[in-house]
Amino acid sequence: MIVFDLDDTLYLERDFAFSGYATLDAHVRETTGRAGFGELCREAFAAGRHRHAFDEALAALDLPADPETITKLVALYRTHVPNIVLCGDARRCLTRLAAHLPLGLITDGPEATQRAKIAALGIAPSFAVLRPTCTWGPEFSKPHPRAFLELEAAAEGAPLVYVADNALKDFVTPRVRGWYAIQICRDGRLHTAPPPDKAHSPHAQIETLDALEGTLQGLGWTPPGKG
Template identity: 50%
Template sequence: MLVFDLDDTLYLERDFAFSGYACAGEWVQEQFGLKGFGQHCRNLFEEGERRHIFNRACEAVGLEADQDMIARLVDVYRNHPPTIQLCDDVLRFFARVQGPFGLITDGPERMQRNKVSALGLEAHLAHICPTGAWPQGYGKPHPRAYELMEDAATPGMQMVYVADNPAKDFVTPKARGWMTVQIDRPGRVHAPEAPDELHAADCVIESFDELDAVLAG
């Protein structure tokens, strides 16, 4: 059974970030009458900032970045209805290949399910596993989600995981005998280099247009 990661695998994670920053900017303008917050966030992201975007954007527009404010902004960001779309190569793949397919994705459950809904993935995925539905500690590389996918698959079916982040995505399915495929998209968020051989995928592709040949080989 073919199982996918979500962020930077089926769509570009940066698009969710830009959508969230725009929504946060609208919220700041509605609540405080301050313009430009969302654009400041986007500019900081594009400059490489990841850890303190909201703090620095608050400073730029003159908003006090106390703990409560940052928590409110994070809530708006995580729970907004995202404006995102599947990558073109993913759309082509779903148009020519039939499932069943699965999905394993980390992150807060509501945020990830909002992404799944915005992308229309319910039409393509038979088994959706957001690890954020479980207590902390069950995200990748914990084996629980992979075990669930194995249970859902037809006995004897080859398990394949397609994902982007070698820091956590491949070490567990490789150890369980899955085939692992890394998608290395331009515009990805995470570094594509594996920390060691155990974490490295069996093969690396740049587009789902290459996936048919990998699966056939």
Template identity: 35%
Template sequence: MILTFDLDDTLYEEQSFVNSGFLKVAEYVNETYGFNPESALDIMHYELEANGRGEVFDKLLKAYSVFSRSAVRKCLSVYRLHHPDIKLNPDAVRCLDRFKHFNKYIVTDGNKIVQRNKIKALGLTPLMKKIFITHEYGKRNAKPSAYCFNRIAQIENTISEKIAYIADNPQKDFTNIKKLGFKTIRIRQGMFSGLELGPEYEAHFTIDTLDELTLSLIEKLEQA
């Protein structure tokens, strides 16, 4: 079996990236405008909790009456370009070690530069045969597109049934590729851990940690 992993909330906690980015933005607005960094952090976390990611920096800058489009763009670029202080989850470290002799891939959506910085910070490149950041192949090839998964099948010169994908988001991670024969495992982590969308969106198997990804689960997956 070829093992393919999602990145965010599968191998590390995405919230830790957000925290790391907000910290850099708090430092930036402290240096640039003299804002108290603790208060700036509070505003960003409050807005994220209340309304999601969309307008976090707008709200921060408006709170201090220094809002402008270009000031928002500057905060966004500080956030996106920063070198994140993030770590692989302990179960991910154990899992990647357990399967060190397997051919492994990553398929992840998201901003190219951001995802590349995460991969670098997590030290994943030497552990993987290839890492697919879907947006490098055009937005239309982001998940739920099967494009990158079909590329893996080509590279491995194998059929979809021999490739497993382990990921956390039932909205986009399983539905299409499962129809094409790829094997899927849902890990209940992060913001989607409680989401139930019905059988069409579910993976073949569901696990709570990567410690449950064992040779015997892979055997079951082969029969699934």
């Protein structure tokens, strides 16, 4: 079984952010009469300050950034209907693999948000198991092993692969459990920090999912029905 992460693995997470900023731009314009909130958020994002984008945009528009306002904006951002699309190589990869191999997905983040992304991308039919970890609560986010154990049970002893982007949390658990760990390094991804140690390192890095099967075979992975 090949298991995928979602954000910055199958689509670019920045696209979700920009979609959310557009929704908030309309909300702020409607409720305050101030224009430009979305563009200010995008500028903060481009400067690497996406975690403070709402505060910066409110300050620039001379609007209050009190906890109630921020909470409202965060809720709208997380629950908006996202305007996102699969990366082309991800679409090709899922089409190739889903025809002959069970696939899984493990993704962190608020459950409703992640399920809205899955719905917008139209990918649910490709996966045998979809696991937003926050279904169980944020304490079960990666690197907690619970989601990986669930996928192991579904795989029934078959070799497992995890394809993801964030070396700080994505690979340490599957590696210790004997999975293949592949890092997808897309241009424009959010998480570019190197692994803090060997335990967090992937077995291999790729820039496109078009290279996934060949890379896995080079590591000794045997496609289903072969070997």
